[in-house]
């Protein structure tokens with residue numbers, strides 16, 4: 001083996017010393033650094049370089065030592081099991097806002113409730129996408145444990161679109177490897193018009209049966225107008241209601257009855273929950289939204305209401321604004337909050353504030369709050385609180401609140417996904433927030449938030465609270481116009 005110094009070799013070859021350093025670091029000249037800033041090279045490699053430069057090896061004054069054979073740079077890397085990075089411009093770098101601007105500050109990781117799960121966090125995910133480690137990210141279950149809540153984006157000083165990146169990562173995974181029932185639900189929705197594949201005749205029968213019950217329960221003449229043409233409101237339904245909790249549909253029906261609303265439910269394609277958004281399947285997302293658009297035209301409705309979950313509203317509106325912009329000139333999309341506010345403000349319904357005496361708080365569904373604020377320019381923070389105060393005056397807010405609120409842990413399809421442990425772990429922040437508020441009643445506006453808090457977090461974290469969706473709170477607070485203690489009717493609603 002030959003011992004050289006970089007400067008000495010550079011002089012002998014007539015090149016700059018940085019050239020020698022580059023050859024060594026690139027592997028062109030295999031050399032090992034030893035003490036005294038010296039390098040060890042094999043006679044063969046040194047001879048090859050000398051031949052390239054037309055230098056007579058025997059004319060040089062060299063120091064020879066015994067030493068272990070040198071490995072090429074390639075072999076050394078293999079020996080060290082060093083990973084080669086992919087192309088920096090891969091499928092996860094198409095959009096500059098997915099990572100190019102990232103400063104690796106880690107604010108997103110600090111904000112994310114599931115940082116550390118599986119050794120991952122949003123900062124690492126962004127870095128991996130920037131470095132082209134796509135196969136590793138697509139293989140990881142972590143992007144499916146993320147609830148796409150946007151808390152990380154809220155903290156990001158560079159406005160990196162972390163949720164958009166998760167959407168893309170999920171969309172790139174082979175459909176046969178989408179966890180849980182989400183992709184099957186998408187296929188079912190495309191084929192049958194709802195995620196659980198409830199046949200049209202069964203759905204109509206359930207709605208008619210429930211309507212008859214309502215009429216007997218003090219709502220004389222009540223019928224659910226299925227496929228009614230020219231109604232003001234077209235209302236979508238969460239398939240888990242007719243499937244498992246049919247009585248929950250009555251909350252909205254009671255409100256519509258009291259308000260004298262003109263509304264309808266389509267007999268087909270009535271599901272607003274769009275799991276294709278959760279699986280990153282844009283093609284199916286567009287088709288499912290398109291079926292709702294066709295219903296709006298076929299039934300000649302003016303307003304679309306998607307009351308199931310924050311997700312249903314957000315995903316459908318996202319799809320409408322992305323692919324059906326022109327159609328939005330022909331009908332409008334409203335939210336549960338705008339509708340309930342208008343009923344209350346116009347006196348179409350009256351509520352009794354004495355029925356809910358418990359200290360009451362509100363947990364912001366991420367899609368209606370933080371995510372709508374970012375995507376559509378308005379987050380629903382004040383409206384729900386105003387509605388709740390009318391029904392349950394002992395209102396207290398939780399901290400942090402509004403756009404900084406924590407996700408319940410069940411978003412992004414999380415309630416249906418097979419990651420219960422992580423879902424409950426995610427929900428520890430929400431549980432602490434609720435506990436610290438000392439509220440006895442928690443209001444939300446999303447079936448997933450309600451189910452996660454009511455059916456999971458209450459037991460897991462021993463929370464002593466009742467949970468209601470805001471439309472249940474309003475329905476449970478409705479009073480007969482003119483009844484004792486109620487606000488006089490404006491005359492537009494119906495007596496109940």
Ligand code: SF4
Pocket residue numbers: 101102103104105106107108109122123126155156157158159160162
């Ligand atoms: S907060 Fe934004 S800039 Fe900071 S590491 Fe996360 S993605 Fe990068």
Ligand code: SF4
Pocket residue numbers: 111112113114115121122145146147148149150151152153162163407
């Ligand atoms: S969207 Fe929510 S769960 Fe996902 S990485 Fe961001 S903070 Fe974490």
